[in-house]
Amino acid sequence: MNIVQCQFCKKPFTSLGGRICPACLEQVDKDFITVRDYIYEHKHSNIDKIAEETEVKKQVIIHLLKEGRLIIDSPDGDGLLVCEMCKKSINTGRLCKECMGKVSSSMDKNVSANKKPEVKPVEQNLKGSAKIG
Ligand SMILES: [Zn+2]
Ligand SMILES: [Zn+2]
Numbered sequence: 001m002n003i004v005q006c007q008f009c010k011k012p013f014t015s016l017g018g019r020i021c022p023a024c025l026e027q028v029d030k031d032f033i034t035v036r037d038y039i040y041e042h043k044h045s046n047i048d049k050i051a052e053e054t055e056v057k058k059q060v061i062i063h064l065l066k067e068g069r070l071i072i073d074s075p076d077g078d079g080l081l082v083c084e085m086c087k088k089s090i091n092t093g094r095l096c097k098e099c100m101g102k103v104s105s106s107m108d109k110n111v112s113a114n115k116k117p118e119v120k121p122v123e124q125n126l127k128g129s130a131k132i133g
Contacts, residue, residue, distance in 0.1 A: 001014050001015065001016060002014070003015070004019060006019070006020055006021035006024055007019045007020055007059075007063075008020055008021075008024040008027075008028075008057070008059065008060065008063075009021060009023070009024050020063075027060075028060055028063065028064070031054075031056040031057075031060045031061075031064075032064055032069055032070070034054045034056055035050060035054055035056050035060075035061055035064065035070060036069075038050055038053060038054045039070065039071075039072065045072070046072070047061055047062070047065075047072060047080055062080055062081070065080065065081055065091070065092050065093075066081060066093070066094060067093075068092050068093040068094075070092065071091050071092040072091050072092070081093075081094075083095050083096040083099050084099075085099040085102075085103075086099055
């Protein structure tokens with residue numbers, strides 16, 4: 001276990017891997033619901049407006065966007081989030097759709113390359129045991 005500084009309240013806490021202390025996590029969950037409901041009502045809002053209207057910290061909203069828990073429906077994503085691979089502006093998560101596609105297809109390749117050949121079900125046995133009539 002590590003002592004790390006909470007990225008929101010800056011207090012040191014014992015981390016199991018995350019960078020947010022339990023108290024802030026709880027707050028983030030509450031904020032998430034507030035912001036989610038707000039976005040639901042105001043689909044084309046931007047992050048400044050959301051922060052102002054919901055009184056949720058901008059950094060919390062950005063955090064939620066990065067986690068992919070929130071999606072802001074603005075064409076340029078407010079330039080707050082960029083794809084970690086091609087640096088294109090995105091609305092949610094860490095990668096744009098194109099790069100997500102690339103990553104998942106290369107992951108598929110890796111998976112199938114590492115996978116041992118599966119034992120195919122023996123069709124003949126199945127047919128033989130299923131007596132018709
Ligand atoms: Zn904290
Ligand atoms: Zn990309």
